[in-house]
Amino acid sequence: MKSNYHQNFLLICITFMLCQQKSVSAKDSAPSGSEDKSEITKAEFVKYLDTNKLVVAKFYANWCPHCRDSTQQYEDAAKLIGKASNSKVKVIRIDCDQAKDVANKEKIDSLPTMVFYKNGKRIAKFDGDMKNAEEIAEWAAKTGDE
Numbered sequence: 001m002k003s004n005y006h007q008n009f010l011l012i013c014i015t016f017m018l019c020q021q022k023s024v025s026a027k028d029s030a031p032s033g034s035e036d037k038s039e040i041t042k043a044e045f046v047k048y049l050d051t052n053k054l055v056v057a058k059f060y061a062n063w064c065p066h067c068r069d070s071t072q073q074y075e076d077a078a079k080l081i082g083k084a085s086n087s088k089v090k091v092i093r094i095d096c097d098q099a100k101d102v103a104n105k106e107k108i109d110s111l112p113t114m115v116f117y118k119n120g121k122r123i124a125k126f127d128g129d130m131k132n133a134e135e136i137a138e139w140a141a142k143t144g145d146e
Contacts, residue, residue, distance in 0.1 A: 034058075034078035038095035045094075045102045049120040054089040056081060056140050057115045059103060061096045064111045074112075076133030081140050089144060116143040 037057075040048065049055055058074055060067035078091040096103035096111065106115060106122070114136070116124040124143040 034075070034091035034093055037092045037099070039098040040094060040102055041099070042101040042105055045099070045105075046120075048090075048092070049117050052090045053119055054085070054144055055117040056089060056091045057117065058091075058093050059096050059106070059108045059111065059113045059115065060093060061111055063097075067112045070112055073131075073133045073136060077136035077140070080133055080137035084137065084141060085144070089140060114139075116140060118144065 037045070037048070060070075062068070074093070081089050081091055094102055096108055110127045112127075114126045115122055116139075124139075126139060
């Protein structure tokens with residue numbers, strides 16, 4: 001009986017530590033369905049858009065509470081978008097503090113901002129929070145079809 005108590009206590013402690021470690025920074029927990037391009041340069045960004053036909057980019061900052069709050073929705077949306085498009089739509093995250101030249105070039109003036117690029121050209125922009133992952137994925141699908 002005592003052994004089970006200690007094992008359960010140990011499991012709870014380890015789980016708590018892992019949860020705390022994961023929530024330290026949005027940058028540290030890059031969505032598994034997207035590519036972390038936090039520190040991309042302007043030249044690398046232009047090349048990335050030229051190389052990939054369809055790109056959805058989330059511009060964020062680690063200090064922004066709305067960006068942090070939307071991290072899970074964005075992670076889930078990235079997975080939905082990748083699955084629905086058979087990975088034809090590339091989903092990336094760009095930290096505006098780390099990639100200021102890209103944020104300035106793209107005229108990002110509020111956070112979070114999502115931008116859809118098709119053939120290297122911006123075709124849609126959404127400023128602010130979206131309610132859930134499905135709404136983000138639907139926006140990407142509708143925008144990509146235009």
